[in-house]
Amino acid sequence: MSASTSSFADDHKSSLSAFQSGEERFVWGLDKHTGDLWYLEDDTATESRAFVSERIVCPVPGCAAKLTTAHRTKKRDGLQHFARGGGHSRESIFHSQGCALIQDWLRRNYPRSKAQREEYTNEKGERRADVLLTGPDGDRIAFEVQYSSLTPEAWQRRHDSYQRQGIIDVWLFGHTSNQLKLTADGTVQANPTHEAVVQSGQALMFLSPDLSVVGVAVGVGHPFDADADRYLDQRVPVFNELVSARLEIHSLTDLRPNTRHGLGGEWLHGLYARTAALGTHNTTALAQAARTRERRRQEREAKQRTWEARRSPQQQRIRALFGGVERWSRSEALAEIRAYFGDYLKGRIDYIVNPTSPPELLVQWQCVIYFELIAGQSSPFGARDAFRAIERCGIGMSTDAFKQVVRYLYQLEDGGFLRQLPGYGRYSTFAPTQSGAWW
Ligand SMILES: [Zn+2]
Incomplete structure (x- = not known):
């Protein structure tokens, strides 16, 4: 898995196209005896076939069909339905595999926490998380793998519901064109739901289950210069400016759940920190520039009043002389x-x-x-x-x-x-x- 950030345009382009074309890999099933995830290692299709057909079922919600294995020479071995395709959309396979990947990643790396799939988050069943991570101290992070379309209003309701329950929600949007659209030059075309996520203070992230990587939309911010009363050309990478944002691709292993933004890790933490620092700087600088403008306006008005007070009597005298x-x-x-x-x-x-x-x-x-x-x-x-x-x-x-x-x-x-x-x-x-x- 090659997933580190590349600073070279060509590498970036090829990693972007790999990210978008991540194949539909069906490698996670459910063990019907334990109700747990089961992972098909590559090149084990033949030896696992009997075990799979006996115990492993489809993890797409509401399916639970029996599965078998397929050995492939060019591609990776995979699971498959007996009846061809199982009738699932690509998105529902990606969704189920993405959720399984996240759950497995959390379980491996955070054995002291509990990572559960599609669990009701309160007794009323108010909100079901795709994967809910409960830390040793009881703090909770909900991971949502979102392949299907979602209106900003529906997203806001779910986000607000999580907030009310004291749960941090992390949104990993699907890497297929339902959610991820890139222009020819690699710019992310964000939709209103993506904008809402960013406005809530979280980076816009996309998941590719096939590659176990997360693409993060990184935009460009500019520092405001109070003395010059304008934005400088200097470019600061930020998460909260989606106009002409580009996707930076990171391995899931570079990221870490945290109770601040839901997902952190050194690189993402840096992005959040730079965005916050620029925001603070610009708020102060814009306020300072506004004060300066107001002071100058008052000075100009005072000067004008003084001038008018001098001119008025001269004008009156001239009129009287006519x-x-x-x-x-x-x-x-x-x-x-x-x-x-x-x-x-x-x-x-x-x-x-x-x-x-x-x-x-x-x-x-x-x-x-x-x-x-x-x-x-x-x-x-x-x-x-x-x-x-x-x-x-x-x-x-x-x-x-x-x-x-x-x-x-x-x-x-x-x-x-x-x-x-x-x-x-x-x-x-x-x-x-x-x-x-x-x-
Ligand atoms: Zn199925």
């Missing part, structure tokens, strides 16, 4: 507006392009729109509101004034100082942006 303008080019309003923007005008208001105008002469009607409806404001408005604001200030404009106003508002939207609101009217509605209102 009333007393006689010559715009020499007005106090224009001087204040130029001081207000400094280097931050950035296309908010156009200059008058006219050879006779002094340089840096801002368009008066645009200044009015900007300070009446945008600077320090938050209410939505349309072209009509803008036009009325100009009229209120008594500014004379050319006949295409309304068109110019509309064009100006779209220009401000392009510059990021206004945003258009969804609406149904003929003319668009705008609202000041942060940059429009306060800079």
Whole structure:
């Protein structure tokens, strides 16, 4: 049995295909005299035949048919029904052989514990375990060999029932396509029941009775970096991330029952420990990053409030000055507006392009729109509101004034100082942006 983990892709691929194609090996029967498991050693078919037909029956629940042996030169010797196949599905043979394998493994390695098949776990018969291991101290671990389909709800009910009874349940899913599906690149395609098992804190495991190995789904986790506020590329093998998880194959002899996760052993223990450590690290780091984000948000808001407190009085002063303008080019309003923007005008208001105008002469009607409806404001408005604001200030404009106003508002939207609101009217509605209102 070659079952150690391989780090080479080719080895992994061939061990995966061996895992999936594990043949239907019928080697465990039941001794009808003792009710115990009986194992057919290889190359003993002929000498065991008389004994088998007299005492050994089929272990598939509800069958108990008499068996005989088959000697094979290329494959291993095996048990078989007298009537061909016994009418069992492959899955029920695998299930019965898997249970027998687990029971035998537990009995051999833990002689002080009791390993029983399909025993009722309480008097009410609430839950029957495939194999129930009872330790010398009375602690119990139920092994479930699951070849048939199982809904997440049905799994949860069984899991909860075990928990209520203080039993740790270990789920070993079948290696056939009913449960184990692999993509071409060897990725495990987990179903919702598998997800539920992993969410409960247990690794997703598959059993191949033929090879006496367990395949464990190992996914990739990433550490979160609080300072960078993102997950790092570094890869940590974890059991609780099934997206792109791969199967790592381990001999049953590498695993050990324990009362923590049901199954442990050095390698599996390492996987659980790394997963837990990454989980703890990420919980702390994510909380820290959230606190940092919140602190920065508060700092930004405080800064904005300070800024607004400085800008508001300037805006009010400018609005008040619009009333007393006689010559715009020499007005106090224009001087204040130029001081207000400094280097931050950035296309908010156009200059008058006219050879006779002094340089840096801002368009008066645009200044009015900007300070009446945008600077320090938050209410939505349309072209009509803008036009009325100009009229209120008594500014004379050319006949295409309304068109110019509309064009100006779209220009401000392009510059990021206004945003258009969804609406149904003929003319668009705008609202000041942060940059429009306060800079
Ligand atoms: Zn049978």
